[in-house]
Amino acid sequence: MSEDCLFCKFIVRDIEPDVVAESELALAFRDINPQAPTHVLVIPKKHVATAAELGEHPGDLAAVVALAAQVAQDEGLGAGYRLVTNTGADAGQSVFHCHFHLLGGRTMAWPPG
16 A cells, blocks of 8 residues: 555545445446546555556456456446556556546447547
């Protein structure tokens, strides 16, 4: 855990997010600025800054993807959903605790931006 990390504070509930689901290794909560009808962030409970770092922890990566799939099912996103992560400031990452955006509930355009 990192003491100055917002998402680490969510994990230990120093700040209470709108939790959707949780597993031993991952946490899912609603985004405060949703970009789709369903917009949930899924994070590893282990503090890693980026998806590139998360790749060094395959069990945690698998837990994040599995929890995202569970949330998508629970949220009724059977028609499809997008799971995306930004890696680095130039890609738009603003919180440096790896997180995946689970977006659904509407048709997604391509290219995304």
